[in-house]
Amino acid sequence: MSNAFSWFVIIGTLGSLLAFFLILYMNRHTSNPGKTTGHSYDGIEEYDNPMPAWWFWGFVISILFGIGYLLYFPGLGNFAGFGGWTQVGALESAQDDADERYGPLFAQYAAIPVDELRQDAAAMRMGRRLFATNCSVCHGSAGTGSEGFPNLTDHEWLWGSDAEQIKTTIMNGRVAMMPAWGPALQEQGVQEVAEYVMQLSGREVNAELASAGKSRYDMFCVACHGPEGAGQPMMGAPALNNEIWLYGNSRLRIEDAIRNGRSGQMPAFAERLGEDKVHILSAYVKSLQQQ
Ligand code: HEC
Ligand code: HEC
Structure with a gap:
């Protein structure tokens, strides 16, 4: 965010907090408590009483909480906050948690050869979810492909149908080179x-x-x-x-x-998914073969 915009955000945010506080403060006291304002609607009169104390303090506490929040988290323009919180950091720690929890699950399948793993219903359910998230945008949800994106359910292969060849395709990606003639x-x-x-x-x-x-x-x-x-x-x-x-x-x-x-270009997934997940995906791709 540019410096000018950063200041715009800072002044806007702090200005609103200050205005909020002033309005609150000005309504703390009234000139004639216990009297009516003189407004009367259908016989119902309006008293000129101050706000109840619990309400007033409720507002004060929420303003103080807001200030503390803005000091801890990044909320004021380019100011990073004293807590060191970042969106990337939050994502990474969530991913680390997930890796820690599910890593052993994937690793346990990594030891099973692809041709055996494709018979494992639980692993293939996992494979289907991984495929839906990472692959279906290009190869279709059923893996049947479309123009330029190969059908993975038929018996024709560009780069080979062995477990190892399929794994290499997914790990490293592929770039086809058909020259212009x-x-x-x-x-x-x-x-x-x-x-x-x-x-x-x-x-x-x-x-x-x-x-x-x-x-x-x-x-x-x-x-x-x-x-x-x-x-x-x-x-x-x-x-x-x-x-x-x-x-x-x-x-x-x-x-x-x-x-x-x-x-045609098949992107590499080694870095994004890691070898254990690619192993499960290779078995899933093989399981798509029409018998
Ligand atoms: C250097 C290797 C190479 C040579 C030489 C080559 N091709 Fe290809 N060709 C490919 C590759 C790789 C693809 C797949 C392109 C892709 O997946 O994007 C392809 C794709 C094609 C396709 C499209 C097939 C489809 O399923 O849609 C045709 C047609 C084709 N080639 C014909 C030819 C003809 C005719 C020649 C000779 C004049 C030729 N190719 C020479 C590598 C080659
Ligand atoms: C951005 C689009 C895209 C995504 C996402 C994608 N692929 Fe591909 N994939 C391709 C293209 C394009 C090719 C064909 C490359 C070529 O022309 O040689 C391909 C080729 C392949 C092949 C080789 C097919 C053959 O005939 O040899 C396999 C296997 C494959 N992809 C599996 C996957 C898996 C598994 C995933 C998910 C982890 C995935 N792909 C994600 C575009 C994609």
């Missing part, structure tokens, strides 16, 4: 190779265009997508020889992927 292939080349990719996936295509596309594919694409288009988990390159598409199945979308490249 537009400049190298030109428009004609993009269309030809897209035709061949569609043939790989089993669609009816223009055979002439596809065979021109194949020679380009063998030159530019096999390194990552493999000779039969089966994909390559080391590179995060998806299989192209089936009807599962990360970025849409239309000719337009496939050509677009080839022309402009793609770079």
Whole structure:
């Protein structure tokens, strides 16, 4: 907060307290106790009596409490307060408490191999909650994904389906590198190779265009997508020889992927969640597999 704004807050806050006190003080005494003010409504008269003492002191105590509060907690502009309280500190101590309480629970599961853990109903309930909090924004609440965000319930994997590969994906994140081929292939080349990719996936295509596309594919694409288009988990390159598409199945979308490249990014969770929670999540992701 800027200095000027800080002073604005300080003066506003202390000024209100002071005004409050003055109003209170001025109403402490009255000029003629026991007499009426002369106001009379339907025969009901108003007496000019001072506030009851308990009420007056109630106000005084709340003003003093307010001042003490403002001295202890940060409430006056940039003044940090003498208590050393911060929002970040409060959050951290709550997190430490939670780690202390639940840490052993997570650690106990960390010793169980992923393939066994996925059969454990209590661990999977925990996994579902962790997934809902950390993963569902991108992968959907059921893990079925959407365009650009992979479906975790099917049998197609960019980065591999082994427990270790999945754990590495979640711990360290992944950055896919599909280069843009537009400049190298030109428009004609993009269309030809897209035709061949569609043939790989089993669609009816223009055979002439596809065979021109194949020679380009063998030159530019096999390194990552493999000779039969089966994909390559080391590179995060998806299989192209089936009807599962990360970025849409239309000719337009496939050509677009080839022309402009793609770079999907899975964030790393090692720091945010720690290995024990990632272990449970890996088992949960495996449990999502349709049988
Ligand atoms: C350096 C490795 C690499 C090369 C070479 C490469 N790709 Fe890719 N490709 C990838 C990766 C990685 C992805 C996944 C991108 C992502 O997840 O964001 C991908 C995605 C795609 C997709 C989108 C698939 C989907 O499911 O939506 C198509 C289509 C594609 N590549 C075609 C090609 C073609 C055609 C060539 C050759 C001209 C090629 N790729 C060359 C790595 C490569
Ligand atoms: C900000 C969005 C985002 C969040 C949050 C996110 N992911 Fe991902 N995730 C992605 C993207 C995008 C990819 C695909 C990367 C690529 O294109 O290669 C991915 C890929 C993956 C993969 C690899 C899929 C494959 O086919 O190999 C797994 C497993 C995964 N995520 C699990 C998780 C889990 C578990 C969480 C929660 C802890 C999570 N993700 C949170 C965006 C996200």
